[in-house]
Amino acid sequence: MSQHLPALPVIVPLLSALLITMLGWFKPRLSFPIALAALTVALLSAVGLMGRVLSSGAAAYGMGGWNPPWGIAYHVDHLNALVLIAVLAAALVGLIATRKCVKEEFAERIVPFYTLFVLFVTGLAGILLTGDAFNLYVLLEVASLTGYALIGIGEKRAPLAGLNYILMGTIGASFYLLGIGYLYLMTGTLNMADLAQRLPAVYDSHVVALAFFICLTGLFVKMAFFPLHGWLPNAYSHAPSAASILIAPLTTKVMIYVMIRLTLTVFTPDYAFDILDIGNAIVWLAVIAIVMGSALALAQNRLKHILSYIVVAEVGYMVGGFWLGNRAGMTGSILHIVNDAAMTLCVFLAAGALLTRIREDRLAGLQGMFRKMPLSMAALAAGGLSIIGVPPTCGFFSKWYLISGGIEAGHYGFVAALLFSSLVNVVLFFRIFEIAYFEPLGQGHGHHRNDPSPMAEAPTSMLAPLVVVAVLLVVLGLYSGNLVSAIIQYAIPAQII
Amino acid sequence: MDLIVSLKPLFAVLISILVVPMIIWSGNRPNLREAWTFAAAGIKFLIVASMVPAVLGGATLEWTMVQVLPGAAIAFRVDAFGLLFALVSSFLWIVTSAYSIGYMRGLDEHGQTRYYCFFALSLSATVGVAFSANLLTLYLFYEMLSFATYPLVTHHQDMESRSSGRKYILYIVGSSIGLALPAMVYVYGVSGTLDFATQGIMPSSVPPAVLMALVLMFLFGFAKAGVMPFHSWLPAAMVAPTPVSALLHAVAVVKVGAFCIFRVLTGVMGADLLTGIGLGTVVCYIAAFTIIVSSLIALSQDGLKRRLAFSTIGQLSYIVLGAALLTPQGLTGGMLHIAMHAFGKITLFFCAGAIFVATGVKNISDMTGIGKRMPITMTAFFIGSLSVIGLPPCGGFISKWFLALGTLEARQYVMLVVILTSSLLNAAYFLPIVYRAFFCTAEESKFDNRMGEAPIWCLIPLKLTAFISILLFLFPQPFLDLAKLAVVQILGSK
Numbered sequence: 001m002s003q004h005l006p007a008l009p010v011i012v013p014l015l016s017a018l019l020i021t022m023l024g025w026f027k028p029r030l031s032f033p034i035a036l037a038a039l040t041v042a043l044l045s046a047v048g049l050m051g052r053v054l055s056s057g058a059a060a061y062g063m064g065g066w067n068p069p070w071g072i073a074y075h076v077d078h079l080n081a082l083v084l085i086a087v088l089a090a091a092l093v094g095l096i097a098t099r100k101c102v103k104e105e106f107a108e109r110i111v112p113f114y115t116l117f118v119l120f121v122t123g124l125a126g127i128l129l130t131g132d133a134f135n136l137y138v139l140l141e142v143a144s145l146t147g148y149a150l151i152g153i154g155e156k157r158a159p160l161a162g163l164n165y166i167l168m169g170t171i172g173a174s175f176y177l178l179g180i181g182y183l184y185l186m187t188g189t190l191n192m193a194d195l196a197q198r199l200p201a202v203y204d205s206h207v208v209a210l211a212f213f214i215c216l217t218g219l220f221v222k223m224a225f226f227p228l229h230g231w232l233p234n235a236y237s238h239a240p241s242a243a244s245i246l247i248a249p250l251t252t253k254v255m256i257y258v259m260i261r262l263t264l265t266v267f268t269p270d271y272a273f274d275i276l277d278i279g280n281a282i283v284w285l286a287v288i289a290i291v292m293g294s295a296l297a298l299a300q301n302r303l304k305h306i307l308s309y310i311v312v313a314e315v316g317y318m319v320g321g322f323w324l325g326n327r328a329g330m331t332g333s334i335l336h337i338v339n340d341a342a343m344t345l346c347v348f349l350a351a352g353a354l355l356t357r358i359r360e361d362r363l364a365g366l367q368g369m370f371r372k373m374p375l376s377m378a379a380l381a382a383g384g385l386s387i388i389g390v391p392p393t394c395g396f397f398s399k400w401y402l403i404s405g406g407i408e409a410g411h412y413g414f415v416a417a418l419l420f421s422s423l424v425n426v427v428l429f430f431r432i433f434e435i436a437y438f439e440p441l442g443q444g445h446g447h448h449r450n451d452p453s454p455m456a457e458a459p460t461s462m463l464a465p466l467v468v469v470a471v472l473l474v475v476l477g478l479y480s481g482n483l484v485s486a487i488i489q490y491a492i493p494a495q496i497i
Numbered sequence: 498m499d500l501i502v503s504l505k506p507l508f509a510v511l512i513s514i515l516v517v518p519m520i521i522w523s524g525n526r527p528n529l530r531e532a533w534t535f536a537a538a539g540i541k542f543l544i545v546a547s548m549v550p551a552v553l554g555g556a557t558l559e560w561t562m563v564q565v566l567p568g569a570a571i572a573f574r575v576d577a578f579g580l581l582f583a584l585v586s587s588f589l590w591i592v593t594s595a596y597s598i599g600y601m602r603g604l605d606e607h608g609q610t611r612y613y614c615f616f617a618l619s620l621s622a623t624v625g626v627a628f629s630a631n632l633l634t635l636y637l638f639y640e641m642l643s644f645a646t647y648p649l650v651t652h653h654q655d656m657e658s659r660s661s662g663r664k665y666i667l668y669i670v671g672s673s674i675g676l677a678l679p680a681m682v683y684v685y686g687v688s689g690t691l692d693f694a695t696q697g698i699m700p701s702s703v704p705p706a707v708l709m710a711l712v713l714m715f716l717f718g719f720a721k722a723g724v725m726p727f728h729s730w731l732p733a734a735m736v737a738p739t740p741v742s743a744l745l746h747a748v749a750v751v752k753v754g755a756f757c758i759f760r761v762l763t764g765v766m767g768a769d770l771l772t773g774i775g776l777g778t779v780v781c782y783i784a785a786f787t788i789i790v791s792s793l794i795a796l797s798q799d800g801l802k803r804r805l806a807f808s809t810i811g812q813l814s815y816i817v818l819g820a821a822l823l824t825p826q827g828l829t830g831g832m833l834h835i836a837m838h839a840f841g842k843i844t845l846f847f848c849a850g851a852i853f854v855a856t857g858v859k860n861i862s863d864m865t866g867i868g869k870r871m872p873i874t875m876t877a878f879f880i881g882s883l884s885v886i887g888l889p890p891c892g893g894f895i896s897k898w899f900l901a902l903g904t905l906e907a908r909q910y911v912m913l914v915v916i917l918t919s920s921l922l923n924a925a926y927f928l929p930i931v932y933r934a935f936f937c938t939a940e941e942s943k944f945d946n947r948m949g950e951a952p953i954w955c956l957i958p959l960k961l962t963a964f965i966s967i968l969l970f971l972f973p974q975p976f977l978d979l980a981k982l983a984v985v986q987i988l989g990s991k
Contacts, residue, residue: 385644389674391637397565403682415679422674430666437651438659481565 005052006061006074006129008045009084013038013122017115024111031114032099038118039095042125043088050081054486060131060193073191075131079334079491083257084128086338090249090345091121097349097465098242101356105240106153113153117246120146124254133180133266134190136258137173140222143254144169147247154240161234168221168231175218182211183266195266203275212276215262223255225319226289229312233296236311237304237361241352244304249345252311253337256318260334269325269493279325283414286320289313290417294424303351303361306428307344310387313421314340320414321402329405330492331484336398338483339386342476343395346383346469350376353458353466369436373457377436379470384429386473389422394476401484499556506573506628507560509544509583510638513537513617513624520617524610531598534613538591541624545580545587552580553978557986559630569691571637574630577983578832581976582756583627585836586749589843590620592958593744596847599954600740603854612652612738618645623749626756632681632691632765635757636673639719643669646750649741650734661733668720668730677718680711684765693760695989697767705774708766712776715761716783721754722817723810725787731810735802739850742802747809747842752835755816759831763987768823778909780821785915787814792922799860801849804926805842808885811919812838818912819900825984827903832980833973834896840966841884841893847959848878851951856944861930866942868935871950875934877963882927884966887920892969895977 016038020031052059058077066072095117106113123143130136148169152162184190186207187198202208217228224232232252236244263272273279293313300306318340321333351361353376358365370377386395399418406415457463476483516537523529548558552575561572575583597616601609622645625638643666651662685691688698699708720727734746745751762771762780771777788811795807812834819831851874852858852867868875884891887898897916904912950956969976 388670390640390644391633392565392571400566400682403679404686407679407683407686419675419679422678423671426666426670426674430663434659434662437648438654478563478565478571481563481567481570485567 003061005045005048006059006076007063009042009049009088009125010122010129012041012045013118013125017118017122020111020115020118024115028110031111032095032102035095035114035118036092039088039092039121042121043085043092046081046084046088046125049076050085050487052076053078053081072135073131073193074129075192076129077491078487079260080128080257082334082487082491083253083337084125086341087124087128087250087254088121090341091124091246093465093469094246094249094345094349097462098245098352100459100461101240101242101245101352105242109153113150113242116146116149116153120150120247124250127254128257131192132190133183133192133195137177137180140173140176140258143251144173144222147251150243150247151235151239154238154243157234157238158240161231161238165231165235168228172218172221172228175214175221177218179211179213179215179218182207182214186211192261192266196268199267199271203271209276212262212267212272216259219255219259219262220319223252223259223315223319224312225285225315226292226312229289229293229315232312233305233308236308237302241355245345245348245352248308248311248348249341252315253318253341256315256322256333256337259319260322260330263322264493269496273325279323280411282323283320283409283411286316286323287413287417289316290320290421294421297428298424301363303354303363303366303432304348306432307347307351310347310425310428311344314344314387317399317402317418317421320417321405324405324409324411324414325496326405326408327492327496328401328408330496331488332398332401332403332405334488334491335401335480335484339394339398339476339480342469342472343383343386346466346473347380347387349462349466349469350380350383353462354380356458356462357456363432363435366432366436370433372455374455375463375467376458377433379466381429381433382470382473384425384432386477388425388429392477393473394480395473397477397480499554501551501556501558502560503548503558503575504560505544505548506558506575507562509541509587510573510621510625510628512541512544513621516617517614520613521610527602527609530610530613531594534594534617535591537617538587538594538620541620542587542591545583545624548575548580549584549975549979552577553982555982561630566633566685568689569631569633569685571634572630573625573628573634574693575628576986577979578759578987579627579629581832581979581983582752582835583624584975584979585839586620586623586627586744586752589744589748589839589962592961593740593843595954596743596850596958597740599952599956599958600738600850600854603952603955604738606652606738608652608654611648615645615648616741616744619649619745619749623753626753629760630692632684632693632761635760636677636681639677639721639753639757640670640673642721642750642753643673646741646745649745650737652738652741653736658736661736664733665730668727672718672720672727675718676714680714680718683711691765693764695986696769697763697765699766699770701770705776708770708774709776709779712762712766712771712780715765716758716780716817719754719757719761721750722758723751723754723787723813724758724783724817725790725810728787728791728810732803732806735800735806739802739846739853742805743843743846743850746806747846748839751809751813752816752839755813755820755835758817759820762820762823763828768988772823777821777823777907781818781909781912784814784818784821785912787811788818788915788919789922792919792926795926796922799862801852801859801861801864801930802846804861805845805849808923808926809842811923812842812885815897815900815916818916819903822900822903822907822909822912824903824906825988826899826906828984828987829977829980830896830899830901830903832983833899833976834893836976837892837896837966837969838885840962840969841881841891844877844881844959844962844966845885847955847962848874848881851955851959854955855949855951863943864930865933866937866944868931869942869946870944870948872948873950873956874959875931877959878934879931880963880966882931886923886927890970891966892973893966894970895973
């Protein structure tokens with residue numbers, strides 16, 4: 001059994017999707033416990049995988065006993081085991097926290113919602129684990145299609161946002177597929193390990209370069225890298241709370257992972273950084289992404305819109321850090337995948353908690369929230385501080401690595417963009433805090449103001465996970481040293497210094 | 498030098514964080530709630546004080562919490578300088594807590610539970626800064642202090658406090674993220690460590706121009722020190738309740754800024770390195786500019802707290818000046834000034850608050866004749882003024898004496914003139930207040946002859962700090978010994 005551990009994070013959610021659909025026919029109430037059990041098993045096996053990687057190193061696994069190049073290989077190493085844990089943990093917490101939300105928002109559609117969600121996780125886990133470039137495309141479509149549906153399931157403008165996402169997402173996925181097709185043309189294989197062996201012989205070919213660029217462009221669309229981010233803000237902010245809490249922390253991070261995997265494992269680092277020498281150019285694109293994401297966030301007046309544009313800026317952090325091409329930058333980028341998953345989960349969860357009590361997510365609706373929902377607001381503050389990058393929250397430490405990577409590479413534009421974005425985040429979050437803290441504004445001295453509105457926190461089932469995630473931001477920060485020295489440093493090829 | 502591994506610094510920092518849940522829990526029982534504050538303040542001071550013998554014996558106490566970056570941990574280290582600052586701020590927390598009771602209850606303020614919670618958090622951060630073993634830990638607590646004081650500054654939750662709060666966050670967090678953080682990352686990049694060390698950690702390969710940029714980034718990045726042009730948050734922050742202005746904006750917050758600059762100049766850059774390329778002089782002139790200009794602005798302020806704020810800006814630059822002189826006497830003077838100015842200025846703020854509680858008056862022009870109404874308060878105000886001006890028999894004289902000696906030692910004669918000029922200006926903006934309070938004709942007086950002091954909880958603290966200001970002139974030993982020892986630790990045993 002234990003040799004099949006790499007398959008579990010994918011197979012268990014997949015089977016649970018069938019189970020939910022079948023049993024849900026009779027008893028819709030069962031959907032949640034099944035999804036919960038499936039994700040718990042998946043998370044535990046991911047932790048087990050990490051344990052195995054730490055003790056005996058990276059390993060390959062032939063799905064169904066078929067060995068590559070015929071079968072589909074799964075491949076587990078430090079990088080994907082780490083991201084897998086982050087993704088599954090975020091999904092699990094999100095699942096628990098949104099139970100009440102889902103019940104209210106999708107009274108009639110609980111079964112399809114949970115089915116879609118476990119399939120979505122199946123896709124993401126598969127993308128992370130697979131060692132086959134084409135299989136990755138298939139799982140990408142699994143995750144995307146379920147993602148479109150989860151977003152489009154919402155009210156009002158959600159279907160339109162979902163449609164926009166489908167159009168953009170399909171273009172992105174097609175680009176990736178096209179690139180993979182070219183690679184197959186050149187090498188005759190789709191297995192990543194095989195590709196890595198055969199590609200260096202044809203590095204001077206324009207077709208390979210074209211394939212690389214097309215794949216990369218496709219991934220940029222999928223991860224919402226500015227200016228290809230158009231689908232994200234509306235999709236995340238018009239989606240139902242439950243869907244945005246579950247999707248926002250995960251999709252972009254997994255796509256960043258694919259970009260890293262493609263550049264470091266399928267190709268060799270020297271191809272992208274030396275032969276094509278596009279590192280510097282992409283970092284400049286990241287600079288633009290960070291600046292524009294932050295600036296656009298400033299222009300929003302709805303909470304979830306602001307948070308969505310922050311996600312766009314954060315994508316720039318991770319892309320830029322990786323393409324600096326040095327160890328510090330890549331460490332920052334990978335650490336930020338984990339941290340940003342936690343941070344995004346925290347702020348979207350907090351927004352969801354606030355939205356259980358106020359129906360309108362315009363900022364003006366947040367008046368007096370520090371009094372009404374002190375814990376949710378405190379959690380939002382913790383998430384905000386982490387996104388700003390205040391120690392000891394985790395956001396500070398990944399930003400630290402990113403900045404030192406930028407200084408090391410002599411790329412001061414990137415450093416300036418990071419600092420600019422931090423400052424904009426200060427403004428963004430304090431704008432929110434001000435409204436929640438000051439308004440309704442008392443004129444003159446605010447003595448003995450008796451607020452008529454009593455405390456009304458979000459339901460405990462939502463609040464408890466939220467508080468846990470908020471605390472986790474600090475814990476992750478304090479242990480980021482261990483995270484880097486035990487895991488992340490092995491996820492980066494030794495030739496990168 | 499002995500190293501002692503000890504949990505004491507950790508406890509000294511944590512105690513006031515741990516008390517926060519208790520304060521919230523007893524939010525409906527004000528007496529119990531304030532008892533928690535007093536308990537935490539008392540224990541904090543005792544823990545800090547209990548480290549004095551060991552440190553005076555030449556030891557440093559250390560505790561490493563967790564290694565967060567290679568070569569940089571979240572770690573505490575108690576040396577003489579840090580202990581001096583922690584002693585001052587933890588002692589004054591006790592006094593200010595008593596004063597807070599008088600002030601907040603006297604004015605029947607709202608949100609008192611929140612107020613005491615964030616006050617406790619601020620003190621944790623302050624002592625955390627004092628006991629930081631490296632720049633990273635220092636920065637951590639520096640930022641914690643920035644955010645923990647925001648709800649205190651904006652306590653009134655009205656239009657004015659909102660705009661002041663904006664200014665406060667923008668200046669303080671903006672400069673620390675925009676300037677201090679990148680400088681810190683750069684230092685880490687070239688030296689591989691962030692630990693404060695005797696004579697600094699900068700490798701000799703760093704060119705002077707870069708060093709210059711780094712020094713300026715730190716100098717302005719730690720904007721809590723109020724070095725011009727990064728000073729205008731401080732007058733704005735005076736919108737806070739007076740106990741906040743007293744402890745935080747005369748002692749804890751602002752001196753954290755000066756402390757950080759002091760640490761960076763001596764522990765990161767190193768005295769010899771800075772003297773060698775003449776960077777100390779550059780900082781001296783920036784500080785001198787701030788000293789003179791802020792004193793001139795103070796002259797024209799009619800709001801008492803605003804005048805005190807501009808005075809504080811000038812006095813903070815004395816500390817920066819002391820650090821930038823980089824000579825034993827100058828450093829001693831700078832460190833002593835942290836303590837001496839703290840007791841003097843907090844007295845003045847306590848008086849300003851007492852006047853406001855008793856009469857509702859904020860402006861100096863309305864205070865003519867107030868000496869007859871509040872003789873005790875105004876006497877304390879006089880003593881506090883003397884100390885800040887730097888006249889005997891008050892503690893402020895001692896620190897200015899050492900600073901003056903330091904200028905001679907460093908051959909910075911211009912700085913001596915600056916110090917003397919500034920003292921005159923200080924006298925010019927403080928003494929008229931006292932004069933008009935006591936000496937005026939019955940027609941000029943805006944108060945009747947009835948005596949009416951502030952509540953006893955306000956009076957006792959201001960009497961106490963005024964008394965200590967005099968006492969420190971006669972017995973400066975506890976702080977003087979620590980400062981002298983700190984100079985040896987900073988410069989190395991020469």
